[in-house]
Amino acid sequence: MNREHAPASRQPPSADGALCGPQAGLGLRALLKMDRHNMSWVRYPSRVSLAVEDVIAAQSVISRCMHVYIAVCVPLSLGIGLFSLSVFIRDRTRLGVLDRLLAGLTATSILVTLLSLNAAGRPDYLPTTNLGCGVLSFFSNACYFMAQYLQGAMLLLSFLPGSPCCRLLAKPVASLAAIGGCAVCSSLIVVSLLGTFGELHTTTLCQADPLTAWPEYEIVKFSLGFALALSFQMVLFLLYATQPVWRVAPAQRDTASGHWVVLAIALNMFACRLFFNAVLLHRAQLKLWKDVGSPRDELLMNLAELALSGESCVNVVVILFLHTPCRLRLLGLLEHLTQRCRQRLDNGMSLNRVGG
Template sequence: MAEHPWGKGARAAHSLSPPNWERNAGPTAPLKMDPHNMSWIHYPSHMSPAVEDVIASQSVISRCVHVYVALCVPLSLVTGIFNLTVFIRGHARLGLLDMLLAGLTVTSILVTLLSLSVASRPDYMLTTNLGCGVLSFLSNVCYFMAQYLQGVTLIPSFLPGSAGCLLWARPAASLAAIGGCAVCSSLIVVSLLGTFREPYKTTLCQADPLTAWPEYEIVKFSLGFALALVLQLLFLLLCTTQLAWRATPEQRNASSERRVVLAVALNMFTCRLFYNVALLQRARLKLQRDVGSPRDELVMNLAELALSGESCVNSVVTLLLHVPCKLALLGLVGRLTRRCRRGSDNSISLSRVEG
């Protein structure tokens, strides 16, 4: 079988056309490649000679997408809307944790709706660079928003009192500040897409565009995972050294709040660890001028699905572990049970009268 012309960095570099090169100062200076020119990169499934590997990877991602769209999307939307309804009805008595979880619920619903862009996989969405940039911006706003909200929810749950007094005093302002940080982080990341000079050029699109500069993946990892992980580790270290929170009985009785916060934190850490490892792997391949293999493309697609499925799990965890949502669910089940019993009793009595 002939060797693939795009397989490794050196071979890819030699196959670049002359417009992709620039000359250093001096008449005899060697040519060098523009590190921000990503015209050489393509999806492995569109150019790999390993046809069997391409078919196998596309079969796997197609089945996973079908399961996600059929199961996770409806479950995420139903539980998310139910939780949001509970928060809106009880808005007059919402605490800080309730407001943070409400913000996380809205973010989860938006993530689920944006994730419908993967419904056509293994085929990628065909759009313009501008449309792809808008999709990437919205997806990244939700990505950073969820991460920052999850980090902030640790404060009222584990360090109440003076440690979270500013958050307790102005919860709406706190949510606005978190949203502002998420928008700014998303703007920084989207500015590294490198497609602003050709906004109407047709391209294959996903939430993290393949043709983005390698800095895109690195900065997204730094702002959305590494920084948040470091701050959470520092918070947990501070939490272990703080003994005052154990003194008050109401804080000892807040175990239910801590359970939902810890469950959300564990779910997000697991999904985002897998996602960010795949993201860094793709950045490494770009830096090596290598498009990777169909297996690399499959891993990135699965990581994107795992990141979308994170929202579904967060909504279910909030419904089952957060007390107001749990009580509302039990109340709904109780009302439906009573109506079913009343209907069955009426039918039995009517059958007796007719007999």
């Protein structure tokens, strides 16, 4: 037998006392694991790249996109979101199950918009400590999972109102608490993979998904927030096609008219999160390859984060214009304002006539 392939148990210890055989194999695996979790080499490409023109071009694009988002999407999301939330609060005694889920999604969208303001200074990143960055990441991920789980509950309630699982949603307060608890637990699992707990007071450049997180961070977030939800939706549509008894069960008043708003929200979230998770997995791949990436990779991650924030703006717009109670309240407000303007105009014309 060749000496290179001799059994490990027959290898003698080295001259300097280092372990050989199984002990050396365990030590090597431990070193490889530590090396995979060592993110001290990670840098933003814009900070280390020698392609100055590419860096300037990428920063120009993200800066312009961020200006548009801050000027258009943020006021629109906050204004429409607060209006819709006020409608749900005023009608709280008459809200159905779907109405309460939409109210929860509206509140989540408002919080996402407020949290997205941390990126207002892009292409510069938020300077803070690892502790502050972890708190930001926790709340951002909690909203991320909350919106995804609310969407799954709304799809189930709208398309399979007679399924046994819908009985769990019969108590809206309990169901919202359960969904929120799942979102918080998922966020805690993801944040535990940041790998910065030993250096909480170290200064860092922060974003909602920290660059220096372990590669497992991106993989687990993809699994819990997108792959799991997509698998659930595929099973849901399969049951919708094969279980006509669940499909034709008597629907509640709010679910009977809520199919379009739920479907529009589902399509919007799928499109935004597909792009975001594709870029997120690409970043994890770069980390596993020990590659900091290019300015284009950094630009894609910033755009993906912006698309995820813009998702909330589109959701509140969809709820306002497609959900019947919100749309009727908006039309009533517009009609009231129109009547007030006409009364002022008529009073002004009558005074002019009297004066003439």
